[in-house]
Amino acid sequence: MTEAVIAPAPKVDPETLAIRARPARAIRFRRGVIVAIAALGSISLMAVAWVALKPRVFGTVADRQELSEPSNRPSTDSLNGLPSTYGDVPKLGPPLPGDLGRPILEHQRQMAAETGSSVDAAGQAAAQEPERRLAELKAARESGVLVQGRSAPPPTAETDAAAVPAPAPTGAASPTLDPDRDPNAQGRKAQFVGTLDQSGDVNPHALTAAPSPYLLSAGSVISASLITGLRSDLPGLVTAQVTSPVFDSPTGRILLIPQGSRLIGSYDSVVAFGQKRALVVWQRIMFPDGSSLRIDNVPATDASGYAGLQDKVDFHTWALLKGVALSTLLGVGSQLTVSGESDLVQAIRESTQQNVSRAGDQLTSRNLNIQPTIAIRPGATVRLVVHKDLILAPWREKER
Structure with missing residues (x-):
């Protein structure tokens, strides 16, 4: 026997070989099925909400009977004795001495007179004009002659009081607002325009010299930047650092407040509804050498000069x-x-x-x-506008 010769298998083309498996087939859903499922779910939710809020067994409650009172109450004798028509009403006699009608009427007339007097402020001022002229004439008669050798007698207290003109009443010139009768306060505006100035044409105040060469006059501005932030939920202190040196007002050359000084103040934690600006007042100026100057609650302003500070407001x-x-x-x-x-x-x-x-x-x-919460971040620009003249000492940096 001869052994059969086995022929070798032919070689496979390398390009036909693949080293990765066949990817899985993607599963796709029909668009109509998805839309139908979404619509069915929406309808189900609406039905559940409708049943929960408006169940069929619910309804209005019928008018219940009042068990504490009987349905048929007999009328009282006093109602039966009343007249049936206006002609049967008995006529009253003359008013008794103790009748309260006249006092009530007099009180109403007095109230009307007081209201009219508050509105007619210009009329009152005109009525006081003759008295003021008589007082000036009396003071001129009692005053001494200017050209004479002997000295004039000292003026008495009565003469001084007569020489001073009577001021116009301020209480009647500014009536209280009445939002019910006059919402826009038109009467108050008309009265303000019609009020006459009775103080005269000459300013009674004299010129005052500068009390010191180291003066920082009212209206001067001190620039600063907040060191600590504030939040109006709770009251607290606030500090700021002066960012620009401040010089005297007369010459502008003498350094009074150096850069780096600090402002100490506080803020108001009570915020009204709709308020967007925090009320901050400055109370002290701290110098770098440890000295300080107390000021009387000067309100803080922003960079534009508006009173208060504004940043973030949380109305809750x-x-x-x-x-x-x-x-x-x-x-x-x-x-x-x-x-x-x-x-x-x-x-x-x-x-x-x-x-x-x-x-x-x-x-x-x-x-x-709940009141709004105003928050001011550290680093905000603030200003201190001087309200009263400040007398300071020239700043000289001490040697260490």
């Missing part, structure tokens, strides 16, 4: 919206009623509804009473 809108939403849900629950319930269940339900509604109202009122 989210808390208010949450309170309103919760109060609405509680109010909806308090208005739901169920028909066919017993008296005990009805009393319990009404008591629960009243308490829930009251709790919702209190929650909303508390959220409305």
Whole structure:
């Protein structure tokens, strides 16, 4: 036997070989099926919400009878004795001496007269003009002659009092605002325009010399930058550092407040609804050598000169919206009623509804009473506008 010769297999082309598996087939969904499922889910959610808020068993409660009062109450004898027509009304005699009609009428007339006097301020000023002229004439007669050898007698207190003209009444010139009768205060504006100036044409104040060469006069501006921020939730202190040197007002050459000095103040934590600016007042100026100068609560201004500082304001809108939403849900629950319930269940339900509604109202009122929060970041630019003249010492840097 001869062995069969096995022929070798032919070689495979290397290009046909693949070293990675066949990728899995992608699964695709039909667009119509997805739209149908989404629509079905939306309809289901709407149906559940409708059933939860408006169940079929709910309805309005019929008018219940008042058990504490009988339905048929007999009329009283006093009502039966009243006249049936105006012709049967008995005529009254003359008023008695103790009648209160006249005092009430007199009081009303006095109130009307007081109101008219507050409005007619210009008339009062004109009525006082003759008295002022008589006082000036009397003072001129009693004064001494200018050209004479002997000295004139010293003026008395009565002469000085007569020489000074009577000031115009200020209380009547500025009546209180009445938002109900005059919302825009048009009467007050017209009265302000019509008020006459009775002080005269000559300024009674004399020229005052500078009390010191090292004077920082009123109206001067001190530039500074906040070191500490502030948040109006709680009261606290605020500090700022002077960023520019301050020189004297007469010459502008003498250094009075060096750069690096600090301003110490405080801010008002009470914020009204709608307020957007924080009220900051400066109380002390601290110099680098440790000395300090106390000032009387000078309000801080921003870089433009507006009083107060403004940065970020939090009106707590989210808390208010949450309170309103919760109060609405509680109010909806308090208005739901169920028909066919017993008296005990009805009393319990009404008591629960009243308490829930009251709790919702209190929650909303508390959220409305939350005052806005004003926050000023450190580094904000501030200004100190001097209100009164400051007498300082020239600054000389001490040698260490």
